[in-house]
Every structure is written in C-alpha cells, then in structure tokens.
Amino acid sequence: MVVLKNISYRYPTSKDKVLKNIDLNFEKGKFYTVIGKNGSGKTTLCNLIRGFIPHFFKGELTGEICIDGIKLTEENFDNISNKIGFVFQNPFVQISGVTETVYEELAYGLENMGCKEDYIHERVNYVLDLLKIRHLENKNPNNLSGGQKQRIALASTIAMDPEILVIDEPTSQLDPDGTNQIFEIIKILKDLKKTIILVEHKMELIAEYSDYVILLNDGKVIMQGETKDILSNIEIENYGVGVPKYAKIFHILRKKGIEIPGGNIPIKKVEAYEMLKIMEEKYGFYRG
Ligand SMILES: Nc1ncnc2c1ncn2[C@@H]1O[C@H](COP(=O)(O)OP(=O)(O)OP(=O)(O)O)[C@@H](O)[C@H]1O
Numbered sequence: 001m002v003v004l005k006n007i008s009y010r011y012p013t014s015k016d017k018v019l020k021n022i023d024l025n026f027e028k029g030k031f032y033t034v035i036g037k038n039g040s041g042k043t044t045l046c047n048l049i050r051g052f053i054p055h056f057f058k059g060e061l062t063g064e065i066c067i068d069g070i071k072l073t074e075e076n077f078d079n080i081s082n083k084i085g086f087v088f089q090n091p092f093v094q095i096s097g098v099t100e101t102v103y104e105e106l107a108y109g110l111e112n113m114g115c116k117e118d119y120i121h122e123r124v125n126y127v128l129d130l131l132k133i134r135h136l137e138n139k140n141p142n143n144l145s146g147g148q149k150q151r152i153a154l155a156s157t158i159a160m161d162p163e164i165l166v167i168d169e170p171t172s173q174l175d176p177d178g179t180n181q182i183f184e185i186i187k188i189l190k191d192l193k194k195t196i197i198l199v200e201h202k203m204e205l206i207a208e209y210s211d212y213v214i215l216l217n218d219g220k221v222i223m224q225g226e227t228k229d230i231l232s233n234i235e236i237e238n239y240g241v242g243v244p245k246y247a248k249i250f251h252i253l254r255k256k257g258i259e260i261p262g263g264n265i266p267i268k269k270v271e272a273y274e275m276l277k278i279m280e281e282k283y284g285f286y287r288g
C-alpha cells in the first residue's frame with residue numbers, strides 16, 4: 001500500500017540528513033507502529049508518507065515513495081491526498097476553529113472535498129455512531145477537553161474515509177482514560193481493515209494491538225518486524241525505548257538464570273499471567 005525505496009531526506013535548515021536510506025513496505029489493512037526516541041525521525045517519516053514532504057517542506061529528498069502503486073510526486077499530491085488521513089500530535093492544530101458544533105466540524109473536511117450534501121450527512125452520522133461520540137454532536141469543538149478534541153480530530157479524518165491513516169502520537173497529551181478511548185478508536189479502524197501507521201510510546205498498548213513495529217534511531221530503520229518479536233527484544237532498550245512491563249519481568253527472571261519455558265518472552269498482560277502459571281507449576285515460585 002505504501003512503499004518507500006531508499007529514501008533519504010534533509011530539511012532545508014537541518015545540517016544532516018534526518019532520514020537515511022529508508023526502505024519500508026506497508027501492506028494494506030495492517031497496523032504498523034513506529035517507535036524511537038525523541039528526534040529519531042518519526043514525525044518526519046509521517047510527513048513524508050502524508051506527502052507534506054516534498055509538497056510543503058522543501059529540502060533535499062532522494063529515493064522513491066509509492067502510494068497504492070502510484071509514485072508520489074509534486075504533481076499528483078492532490079490525487080493521493082484523499083487516500084491518506086493524517087492526525088497530528090496536537091489536536092489544537094487539527095480542529096479547524098471555524099465551526100461551532102462537532103457535527104459541523106466532522107462535515108468540514110467533506111465539504112472541502114466537494115462531497116454532496118446527502119453523503120456528508122450520511123458519513124457524519126455514521127462516524128458519530130461508530131466512534132460513540134453522538135453525545136458531543138452539538139458541543140462547540142473549542143470547548144472540549146484535550147481527549148475529546150483528539151477524538152474529534154480522529155473522527156473528522158475517519159469521516160473522509162481514507163484508506164491509510166497516519167496518526168502521530170495521538171495520546172501523548174492524554175490521561176489513561178483518554179488514551180484508552182483513542183485506542184478503542186484505533187481498534188475500530190483495525191477492524192475496518194484500514195492501513196494504520198501510528199507513532200506511539202505506550203508499549204503495553206502497542207503490544208496489545210499493533211501487527212508490526214518499526215524502530216527508528218537517528219533517521220535509520222534499526223529493526224522492523226512482528227510486534228511480538230520486536231517488543232520482546234531487550235536490545236530495543238539500547239535505542240531509548242523500553243520493552244513492555246510484562247516483557248520486562250521475564251527479562252529480569254532470565255537474567256537471574258531462570259529459564260523461560262518455550263523461550264518466548266510474553267509482551268501482553270494475558271500472556272504474562274499464562275506464562276507465570278506455567279512457571280509456577282515448573283518451578284513452584286508463583287503465588288498468584
Ligand atoms: N521543520 C524542520 N526543520 C529542520 N529540522 C527539523 C524539522 N523538523 C524536525 N527537524 C529535525 O529532524 C530530526 C527528526 O525530527 P522528528 O520531529 O522527525 O523526530 P521525532 O522522532 O518525531 O521526535 P519526537 O519524539 O520529539 O516527536 C530532529 O533532529 C529535528 O530537530
């Protein structure tokens with residue numbers, strides 16, 4: 001669905017390259033999470049996939065990017081635009097500021113796309129129900145909480161029915177409740193078989209939902225693969241990201257010389273409990 005071939009990029013004002021020889025292939029309907037420490041290039045990668053590089057950001061770009069089989073160039077940016085929805089890290093940036101109700105806000109993007117009135121009402125109503133935000137429809141977007149704003153930002157993107165969603169750190173400013181509500185929405189998108197490219201730091205949630213993980217460091221892809229393989233690998237901690245806390249327990253036990261039956265480090269809560277039960281039977285140290 002999205003293919004990057006040997007992409008390197010330097011911003012107009014950055015001294016060094018910010019992305020270096022990136023090769024990635026995002027398959028249709030799969031859920032990818034990009035991890036990496038601050039400044040590793042995650043947002044830049046999103047800007048590139050979204051077409052903001054080279055459309056808005058100039059600088060020096062080499063390599064090739066294809067979206068749904070079409071090479072992304074300056075000329076076809078508008079055609080490809082409708083295929084990709086982008087949700088920014090900061091929902092205050094995303095809310096249009098010109099609408100007075102959530103309903104109008106959700107309709108705004110569709111109006112700009114030139115959609116017919118009937119279709120706009122149909123999509124807005126669908127998304128209000130799908131994301132369980134009907135109770136917000138008459139509220140003023142500017143008066144919502146941060147978490148609600150972020151849900152509206154996601155909702156207005158989903159209303160436009162993009163095939164690919166690029167979502168940059170949607171939960172970084174949210175409390176655990178707000179974070180869970182965003183992941184509920186991401187789970188719905190996954191069930192709808194959308195291609196999802198998420199930037200996120202919360203490892204336990206990534207472990208729960210994501211199909212694949214890409215680790216960036218200093219503009220390079222250090223590791224990529226299935227979530228269970230990357231997030232159970234303690235080496236990711238050399239690049240400023242931690243393994244999920246459930247995996248951490250087993251790495252500590254292994255370091256103490258305790259063998260993990262089967263050899264696979266669990267990354268999810270349920271798997272961790274199962275493994276501890278097996279280990280209790282084997283070693284007799286687990287006490288519930
Ligand atoms: N508009 C810009 N102009 C010049 N340099 C930039 C620009 N945006 C980002 N950079 C630089 O590019 C590098 C990668 O930044 P980027 O924002 O992509 O990282 P990130 O992984 O998203 O970080 P964070 O976790 O803080 O969001 C950093 O060194 C940053 O300073």
Ligand SMILES: [Mg+2]
Nearest residue numbers: 042043044168
């Ligand atoms: Mg960023």
